[in-house]
Amino acid sequence: MLSIVVPCYNEEESLPFFLKAVEQRSREITHSIEYIFVNDGSTDATLTVLKEFHHQLPKKVRFISFSRNFGKEAALYAGLQAAKGDLVTVMDADLQDPPELLPKMIQMIENSDIDCVGTRRSDRQGEPPVRSFFARLFYKVINKYGDTEMIDGARDFRLMTRQMVDAILDVTEYNRFSKGIFSWVGFKTEYLSYENRERVAGETTWSFWSLFKYSIDGLINFSDAPLTIASFVGAFSCVGAGIALIFIVLRALIFGDPTSGWPSLVSVILFVGGLQLLCLGIIGKYIGKIFLETKNRPIYIIKETEKDLLDKKL
Structure with a gap:
């Protein structure tokens, strides 16, 4: 048959x-x-x-x-x-x-x-x-x-x-x-x-939106690459922030300039915060899938x- x-x-x-x-x-x-x-x-x-x-x-x-x-x-x-x-x-x-x-x-x-x-x-x-x-x-x-x-x-x-x-x-x-x-x-x-x-x-x-969400589900269901990318992004952001901190301290010690540069500082904070939220969103997507699986719904x-x-x- x-x-x-x-x-x-x-x-x-x-x-x-x-x-x-x-x-x-x-x-x-x-x-x-x-x-x-x-x-x-x-x-x-x-x-x-x-x-x-x-x-x-x-x-x-x-x-x-x-x-x-x-x-x-x-x-x-x-x-x-x-x-x-x-x-x-x-x-x-x-x-x-x-x-x-x-x-x-x-x-x-x-x-x-x-x-x-x-x-x-x-x-x-x-x-x-x-x-x-x-x-x-x-x-x-x-x-x-x-x-x-x-x-x-x-x-x-x-x-x-x-x-x-x-x-x-x-x-x-x-x-x-x-x-x-x-x-x-x-x-x-x-x-x-x-x-x-x-x-x-x-x-x-x-x-287009439903297909996009479907593709995201497929990527998450069959790959942990987004989690790996999130880890690399976090590590890169941490290293970048450390280098920037060293640069700011050395510049202040050599040239002074204790107050100027706050716009760039705010931009950096917003950028790093955005990366953190992105990584948390990726992790949250995986946790959400685990949550649905553990419910054992039909x-x-x-x-x-x-x-x-x-x-x-x-």
């Missing part, structure tokens, strides 16, 4: 196009297919559309609906937990992940000893230049200072064996960054490249599934 996990947040316009496109490609796939749609607290009619899908294809379409919006990472984890297939793939509902690649991905994984076939965009055509610049910068930084290699342009769209999925499910941390987890668990992975695609319908919920809360519809009928 092939399980297709689809996180959904306000995707009522895209979902009909998605199901139609994948169903057309399913004729080229010899495996039986199950769809697992995860409604991540959508505020539109996404859940209504998913219920209609289940009525149309009751043996193939399953859905999970959260009690509120927990984020895409939680939706991915819930979908992987619910998947029953020997092969599992993760796809976005907006058709930016080409369904026509699925048959080739299955062929690759069955005709070799690899555990995962990932996909990556060969270009960023249609993406705002500022977003592309910072995306490339993120991958350069995380690969240089992080402990886990991440492929530039890699998507969450990938086909995985059951063994790899079980390994990912064993990573039960609350603060999740799936791109990093996919790489961290290991397993042999090959990548397929394709040209960037625009959404088939609807609007993206990923703003990654998500389910409000409704397709089984509830059956119970109501009974």
Whole structure:
């Protein structure tokens, strides 16, 4: 069986196009297919559309609906937990992940000893230049200072064996960054490249700010480089302040000048204070992640599934 996990947040316009496109490609796939749609607290009619899908294809379409919006990472984890297939793939509902690649991905994984076939965009055509610049910068930084290699342009769209999925499910941390987890668990992975695609319908919920925060979470989750940088900044500031102090004392002893220079002194104090606050902010970010982990809160809360519809009928 092939399980297709689809996180959904306000995707009522895209979902009909998605199901139609994948169903057309399913004729080229010899495996039986199950769809697992995860409604991540959508505020539109996404859940209504998913219920209609289940009525149309009751043996193939399953859905999970959260009690509120927990984020895409939680939706991915819930979908992987619910998947029953020997092969599992993760796809976005907006058709930016080409369904026509699925048959080739299955062929690759069955005709070799690899555990995962990932996909990556060969270009960023249609993406705002500022977003592309910072995306490339993120991958350069995380690969240089992080402990886990991440492929530039890699998507969450990938086909995985059951063994790899079980390994990912064993990573039960609350603060999740799936791109990093996919790489961290290991397993042999090959990548397929394709040209960037625009959404088939609807609007993206990923703003520049949300992507920036997501990248910061990824950097913190898979690297302690910010803490190291904070330590070096603190040490450099301390050494610089010591040199400046020696210079001021020698200048006062040789030339006098006991009172002048207070503007520069204030500037130095403000600069050093800013560095201290920056370092404290970095440390606080790590402490905040630890705080959330120690609470042991559930990654998500389910409000409704397709089984509830059956119970109501009974």
